[in-house]
Amino acid sequence: MSNAAWETLSNQAVAAAGLAYFIALLVHLAEWAALRQVAPREAALVGAAADGGESEVAAAPESDGRRTPGERVAFLGRLGFLVTCIAAGAHLVALVGRGMAADPNRVPWGNMYEFTTTGTFVVAVMYLALYRKFRLDWLAPLVVGFVLTTLMIAVIWLHEPVQPLREALNSYWLVIHVVAAIIATGAFTLGGMASLVYLLKARAGDSAKATQGWMARVPDLVSLDKIAYRVHAFAFPVWTFAVLITGPIWAHEAWSRYWNWDPKEVWAFITWVVYAGYLHARATAGWKGRNAAILALIGLATLWFNFIGINYFSTTSQHSYAIEGPVKAGVSRLPAG
């Protein structure tokens, strides 16, 4: 296949993945709507059973062969999961196509578009991988909605044709550094969603809303906190590895300073410190639970701000994928005298 064909394939696969995520979102919304017809207790049971397949509720079909509301919910849940798997498959094809389209072939992490498509892919895959373990059915609309939206943003605003890597990015440290940063970003995003749901659930409290529909399926606060923590606890060391080990090593090779307080570095550090704060908060009386969840969301905000926002606030960043044109490193640092 020619490079152009790969690039076309990649673009088509992104479109296909977007479509499939969209369908999955619709299915999950239908599932959500159907939940309203299910009695609260039943809803919780369906939630618990969705991963195992068997459920006391779903196992009792009505005599006329129509599905009970509980069954319908379970079916829609499974369907949504399946469609998300298909979407993630297409998403993967899109990433591989991107890498194959470049000459020479390379990892598809050269610019914002590629980072974003890869980051969302990590979110989707982590969600699918943890679906059973943590019974994540309640997170489905959030994850699929997020991935779809971010993918659309990437396609509409960030898309760039395939280009060879800029010289400073042409290093095997890129592969290690960036892959770690993207995995951590995906994981933090997923963990942040759990923290967000925690806050929503804590806010709903014991009100009627909390015992009906979607909220009823959401695990209790303690379990939510634990799920959020586990995902963050996975992401934090990966982030440490990305920004405090491989980042500085690469910066040292490419720009002669392992830590230069460049805006990207500053924000990576801020994110790291905030998440360290989150981990501390979970062990600090009075900060557990709600405050910790808020810190997790602040951490997530700093992470995404660094990823996208800082480029618009500061022009001194040496992270050259953020600026147009050839490596400017150094030129901007020329002495005034």
Added chain:
Amino acid sequence: MTDSEERPVERPVARGELTARELLRWTWRQVTSMRTALVLLLLLALAAIPGSVIPQAGVDALAVTRWKEEHTQLTPIYETLDLFSVYDSVWFSAIYLLLVLSLVGCIVPRLFVYAKALRAQPPKAPRNLSRLPDHTFYVTDAAPEQVLARAREVLGKRYRLRTVVDGEETDAVSAERGYLREAGNLLFHLSVLVVLAGFAIGGLFGYQGGVILVQGSTFSNSLTQYDDFDPGGLFTPEQLNDFDFTVDDFKVQWLKSGAGAGTARGFQAALSYKEGHGEEKSYDLKVNHPLSIGKTDVFLIGHGYAPVITIRDGEGNIAYTGPTVFLPQDASFVSYGVIKASSAQPTQVGLEGLFYPTFRLYEGDPVSVFPEDLDPLVSMLVYSGDLGLDSGKAQSVYVLDKDTATQVKKKDGKPFRIDLRPGDKVKLPDGLGTVTFDGVEPWIRVQISQSPGKRIALAGVIMALIGLCGSLYLRPRRVWVRARRAAPAEPAAGSDEGSGDTMTTVVEVAGLDRSGNGDLAAVLADVVAALKNEKESRT
């Protein structure tokens, strides 16, 4: 909650019963240290923000100068607050030094506590296991001794077991695991100090300097040769390694077609270098491939063009000649530069203007359509008179002082502009002389630095990562198994097997998750399964 201090064992709900002194200590640890640490961490994050929006002297001195020119009102305020060097400022340092203090105050006592905990036995089983949040029980007809022996066997593989002290009741097995979690936590926090130490060493003893070198020129490593030099507080010139190198050749591979046209694929500077009086070696300096000489690293971090221009003065003598470094203005490599012929007679001549690597007129405007020097052109304005060079004031080579100079004009009063392609020569009006554009040489900018302590910092972060993984992934917990013969009358056994005549054994299994994040129910279920398994195989 992992505080190894806590001794919940005899009474899991013992918190209310701590002695006053213990309570004080507990309060000091939990409230003062942890919360202070947390607040300081968040403060540190907050304090780091301004430095990412305001240009920093250490990162981009030029941007700072520009910013100051644009914001004359704010500048004094910002200067007082150290906002142009946030990361060296007093207030930023204060936060992290406080954090370090808090850290030390936190680690040191915990080290002792941990050393004790390491040698301690798993505590005795609480009297009432069913009061623990995670507990379960089952009934069996195996003898209690048999169950307990099996429990020792099952748990002994992955847990530390309590050895029974004389005179102690022996109806239960106490097991504990996950001691390394706290070790990981301590290692992590200690490593933070190591990283800071490495960082500080680099800041104090290291230096970075930059120099622009035109192809063919030689650099020998001494202070006077640097264009800019930024030493640490304890740097001494004796630290400079003795070497020199020559830029023999510099090449850029430009992408000529495709989506990336106009961007560079690769840069190579062929150097020949010599350490002290050693033999000459060669090295291909590339981005991401620094040259290491002794403790010094040489990096390729930028490049540009130096037009070779000769000025003959009104008397026909060469007043200026040679490649002059022009600074790229943007990605198109249109570059700005000035030339000062200070010895020109009868009066000094200054040129100021732009270099276009591939010159074209686009709708009447001069542009460069490609960053490679395929069709170069220099376009400059001419000044004559006093260029301010004799006043003794230091002057930037990239700025022309026009205060006392006059712009050379054409007869019609419009500025006199010279547009030259290589080989072109132009005669200046008023008998000022001639200018020739002889050709173009590339220049490279290299960064030369020593960063002592970098290995310490690296070792520190790697240790921190290892400690972190231990601290986050190890799940310390205690498990107790108690087996008692159920008195036939006791309904507590509540089992359907308990028929009344046969002796039954009630086995209680309970656990305490010390990280607060584990899934103990599953752990206990596994333990029960393993215990029962044995029973079945024996009967």
